[in-house]
Amino acid sequence: MSILVVGSIALDTVETPHGKVKDALGGSALYFSAVASLFNPVNMVGVVGADFNLQSIDFLKKRSVNLDGLEQMGGETFRWGGRYHEDINLRDTLFTELNVFQDFRPTIPEHYQNDAFIFLANIDPELQLEVLAQLKKPRLVVLDTMNFWISGKPEALNRLISKIDVLIVNNEEIQQLTGKANIFAGAEELLQRGPQAIVIKKGEHGAVLNDPNGYFLAPAFPVSRVVDPTGAGDSFAGGFLGYLSTCPEINHEQLRKAVVYGSVAASFTVEDFSLNRLERLSKSDIDERVENYRNMICF
Amino acid sequence: MSILVVGSIALDTVETPHGKVKDALGGSALYFSAVASLFNPVNMVGVVGADFNLQSIDFLKKRSVNLDGLEQMGGETFRWGGRYHEDINLRDTLFTELNVFQDFRPTIPEHYQNDAFIFLANIDPELQLEVLAQLKKPRLVVLDTMNFWISGKPEALNRLISKIDVLIVNNEEIQQLTGKANIFAGAEELLQRGPQAIVIKKGEHGAVLNDPNGYFLAPAFPVSRVVDPTGAGDSFAGGFLGYLSTCPEINHEQLRKAVVYGSVAASFTVEDFSLNRLERLSKSDIDERVENYRNMICF
Numbered sequence: 001m002s003i004l005v006v007g008s009i010a011l012d013t014v015e016t017p018h019g020k021v022k023d024a025l026g027g028s029a030l031y032f033s034a035v036a037s038l039f040n041p042v043n044m045v046g047v048v049g050a051d052f053n054l055q056s057i058d059f060l061k062k063r064s065v066n067l068d069g070l071e072q073m074g075g076e077t078f079r080w081g082g083r084y085h086e087d088i089n090l091r092d093t094l095f096t097e098l099n100v101f102q103d104f105r106p107t108i109p110e111h112y113q114n115d116a117f118i119f120l121a122n123i124d125p126e127l128q129l130e131v132l133a134q135l136k137k138p139r140l141v142v143l144d145t146m147n148f149w150i151s152g153k154p155e156a157l158n159r160l161i162s163k164i165d166v167l168i169v170n171n172e173e174i175q176q177l178t179g180k181a182n183i184f185a186g187a188e189e190l191l192q193r194g195p196q197a198i199v200i201k202k203g204e205h206g207a208v209l210n211d212p213n214g215y216f217l218a219p220a221f222p223v224s225r226v227v228d229p230t231g232a233g234d235s236f237a238g239g240f241l242g243y244l245s246t247c248p249e250i251n252h253e254q255l256r257k258a259v260v261y262g263s264v265a266a267s268f269t270v271e272d273f274s275l276n277r278l279e280r281l282s283k284s285d286i287d288e289r290v291e292n293y294r295n296m297i298c299f
Numbered sequence: 300m301s302i303l304v305v306g307s308i309a310l311d312t313v314e315t316p317h318g319k320v321k322d323a324l325g326g327s328a329l330y331f332s333a334v335a336s337l338f339n340p341v342n343m344v345g346v347v348g349a350d351f352n353l354q355s356i357d358f359l360k361k362r363s364v365n366l367d368g369l370e371q372m373g374g375e376t377f378r379w380g381g382r383y384h385e386d387i388n389l390r391d392t393l394f395t396e397l398n399v400f401q402d403f404r405p406t407i408p409e410h411y412q413n414d415a416f417i418f419l420a421n422i423d424p425e426l427q428l429e430v431l432a433q434l435k436k437p438r439l440v441v442l443d444t445m446n447f448w449i450s451g452k453p454e455a456l457n458r459l460i461s462k463i464d465v466l467i468v469n470n471e472e473i474q475q476l477t478g479k480a481n482i483f484a485g486a487e488e489l490l491q492r493g494p495q496a497i498v499i500k501k502g503e504h505g506a507v508l509n510d511p512n513g514y515f516l517a518p519a520f521p522v523s524r525v526v527d528p529t530g531a532g533d534s535f536a537g538g539f540l541g542y543l544s545t546c547p548e549i550n551h552e553q554l555r556k557a558v559v560y561g562s563v564a565a566s567f568t569v570e571d572f573s574l575n576r577l578e579r580l581s582k583s584d585i586d587e588r589v590e591n592y593r594n595m596i597c598f
Contacts, residue, residue, distance in 0.1 A: 017480075086480050181316075181385050184523040205504035206518060215595045217518035219505060224483040256598040296514045297596050299555040 001139075001245045002066075002114075005032045006045040006106045006131050007121025007234070009052070009070070013081040014273060016088065018227045024274035025056060026080065028121035028144070031231035034278040035238025035265045036119070037063035038286065040245040043112040045069035045131075049077035049100045059279050069109050073100045088226045089203055108134040117245040119237055120164070122146045125156040132163060140250060142166045142241050143195075144233070150176045162194035166255075168237060170201045183208065184215075197255055199240070199262075201233055209259045213252035218259045221267035221293050228273045232266040235278065239265030239286065264289045300438075300544045301365075301413075304331045305344040305405045305430050306420025306533070308351070308369070312380040312394075313572060315387065317526040323573035324355060325379065327420035327443070330530035333577040334537025334564045335418070336362035337585065339544040342411040344368035344430075348376035348399045358578050368408050372399045387525045388502055407433040416544040418536055419463070421445045424455040431462060439549060441465045441540050442494075443532070449475045461493035465554075467536060469500045482507065483514075496554055498539070498561075500532055508558045512551035517558045520566035520592050527572045531565040534577065538564030538585065563588045 005028075012026030029046040036042050041064040048054075052072065061067065078101035081094035106127055116139035120128045125145065132141065143164040149157055150173060161167055167190060171183055178186040187198045187210040197211035204226070209216040240262035247254045264286055271277045304327075311325030328345040335341050340363040347353075351371065360366065377400035380393035405426055415438035419427045424444065431440065440463040448456055449472060460466055466489060470482055477485040486497045486509040496510035503525070508515040539561035546553045563585055570576045 088480065181387065182523055182525060184521045188523065202504065205501065206516075208518075208521070215521050216598065217505075217521070217595045218598075219507075219516035219518050222483045222507070222514050222516070224481055224487065226481065253598070260598050294598070296516045299515065299517075299552070299559050299593070 001040055001116050002112075003036050003040055003042045003117040003119065003241060003245050004045070004108070004112055004115035004135075005029050005036070005042060005119040005121060006108075006128070007032060007119070007123060008078055008101060009046045009048050010078045010080050010101075011052070012230060012274065013079070013094070014084070014228055014230055015082075016084040016228050016273075017086055018225070019273065021228075021273045023079070026230060026274060027078065028234040030057065030060070030275060031234035031269065031278070032119055032121060032238040033060055033065045034063070034275050034281075035235045036242035036245070037065045038281065038283040039242030040117075041066065043069060043109075043115055045106050045108060045112070047071045047073060047100050047104045049073060049075045052077045069107075069112055075100045082230070084229065088229055091229075106131050116140065117241050118142065119241050120144065121234060121237070122149075125149050125153050125160045129156060129160055129163075132160070140165050140241070140244060142168060142237060144168050144237060145173065147173060147176055158193065161190070164195055166197045166199060167195045168199045168201060168233070168240075170203070170233070174198075174200055184210070199259060201236060203229070203232070207236070207259050207263055209255055211252060211255060216256040216259060218263050219297065221264055221289060222296070223267050223270055226270045229270050231269050231275070235269040236262035236266040239263070260290055260293060261286065264293055300339055300415050301411075302335050302339055302341045302416040302418065302540060302544050303344070303407070303411055303414035303434075304328050304335070304341060304418040304420060305407075305427070306331060306418070306422060307377055307400055308345040308347050309377045309379050309400075310351070311529060311573065312378070313383070313527055313529055314381075315383040315527050315572075316385055317524070318572065320527075320572045322378070325529060325573060326377065327533040329356065329359070329574060330533035330568065330577070331418055331420060331537040332359055332364045333362070333574050333580075334534045334568075335541035335544070336364045337580065337582040338541030339416075340365065342368060342408075342414055344405050344407060344411070346370045346372060346399050346403045348372060348374045351376045368406075368411055374399045381529070383528065387528055390528075405430050415439065416540050417441065418540050419443065420533060420536070421448075424448050424452050424459045428455060428459055428462075431459070439464045439540070439543060441467060441536060443467050443536060444472065446472060446475055457492065460489070463494055465496045465498060466494045467498045467500060467532070467539075469502070469532070473497075473499055483509070498558060500535060502528070502531070506535070506558050506562055508554055510551055510554060515555040515558060517562050518596065520563055520588060521595070522566050522569055525569045528569050530568050530574070534568040535561035535565040538562070559589055559592060560585065563592060
């Protein structure tokens with residue numbers, strides 16, 4: 001079952017207490033694909049500039065990531081720069097250069113249009129709606145967004161939320177979306193707006209799943225040396241949707257396990273800069289950590 | 300097996316987005332006792348002023364809390380005032396009036412000196428050392444402290460940490476104690492200083508247990524209406540030590556379960572102001588929520 005991702009491809013310049021990288025691979029589509037492709041083939045839709053070295057993502061092709069939907073345009077690739085504090089949960093954005101990403105209008109290649117498992121990574125919700133309209137038989141649509149769109153395009157975003165299956169948000173986003181300071185109260189409200197399930201990402205504090213069957217509380221896998229948190233959320237989505245794409249049926253139990261796969265995927269990502277850890281990650285690494293994780297939450 | 304607690308008894312004036320109480324019951328010894336006494340008899344050592352209405356804690360006596368160690372002095376009871384923000388994790392201390400608590404020198408009554416399960420609630424570590432010296436056969440000593448003592452009396456505190464069994468800290472305290480921003484790295488270091496186990500309280504994000512057998516990750520029980528977080532930490536300690544006092548043997552599995560009992564106890568406390576929810580709490584309420592909780596973390 002192919003997985004489709006529509007999102008950003010970026011060159012990130014990141015500084016953390018553990019070092020610095022310049023123009024390193026980044027962007028939601030790359031983080032997502034690097035993980036999800038360990039479960040099933042991934043079709044990627046995105047845009048890069050003329051300066052982007054396609055060989056740098058050869059490892060994705062080896063993992064059955066199809067790049068027919070990757071457009072290379074004249075101009076420069078989307079660039080993001082950020083600096084993380086000693087408290088690694090805090091970061092400053094130093095610059096955002098949209099470049100070719102500014103005019104990104106995702107076109108879904110015909111041989112992607114039957115994909116079943118869809119990740120709408122964080123882009124303009126109007127574009128995300130256009131993507132949805134091009135799909136013929138999506139089975140599970142997972143949506144990510146950000147504060148910029150919640151305040152800037154609330155109407156398009158709400159329309160979109162009513163059409164998707166799983167909404168992934170972080171604690172600030174859920175507060176902004178619902179006006180509720182309490183994330184559980186916020187999750188209950190969001191469930192009324194259409195999605196089958198809400199997943200709240202809390203970074204180092206783990207994740208919470210809420211669906212009509214109740215809550216699943218997933219602490220983050222302990223990482224004693226967080227080198228670079230960039231991409232953790234998109235890696236989470238990659239593990240989450242990657243796992244679900246292997247399930248004959250999707251029910252509450254599968255959603256729980258998907259959250260665990262997402263959490264574990266994210267825990268690898270943060271161990272190194274950029275996609276470095278994911279590049280040398282295997283499915284069995286993930287499976288092994290899932291079992292370690294299970295042992296840390298039983299009682 | 301009797302449980303001993305040495306801590307504060309306070310009259311709290313608290314304002315939260317859900318309302319306000321003035322001169323309401325508070326203090327570590329009361330929160331702890333209200334919970335721990337649902338598991339086993341509790342002996343309490345503390346001090347109140349002439350203005351304290353002893354009848355207000357009659358419900359504790361009915362739960363086998365022995366008050367022989369509660370000294371009533373001339374003068375006023377310790378008072379604390381605080382205001383919680385819309386984001387209930389943030390609070391401002393409005394006033395702290397130590398009053399009779401200022402000169403508190405805990406004396407352990409002779410019939411308490413054989414108690415096995417000891418909670419040294421947050422007071423001056425030099426006094427906590429004096430308490431320890433008065434005990435004849437402690438089986439498990441649990442220590443709480445705060446930022447004020449970590450910076451103000453580091454030497455006494457470190458001596459104390461080398462003598463106790465379980466150290467309970469929150470995320471800021473562990474960073475302050477160890478100089479490490481990462482709580483897992485901090486917990487590893489603290490384990491080297493003597494305790495058998497470290498418990499990190501993360502408020503709404505749950506708790507983490509670390510001992511030589513590894514980690515146990517406990518998300519917080521979801522509470523969709525947090526009325527007043529005051530006392531959650533001491534209630535946690537009450538559930539934690541209360542549960543352990545019922546165990547013939549204390550091993551890693553029991554410590555895990557104790558963390559769950561602590562988390563669940565705290566989840567009740569925050570549902571109402573002061574000790575209001577705890578006053579009408581039963582052991583079976585706790586047991587039932589522990590089972591609900593188990594269902595929220597399995598996968």
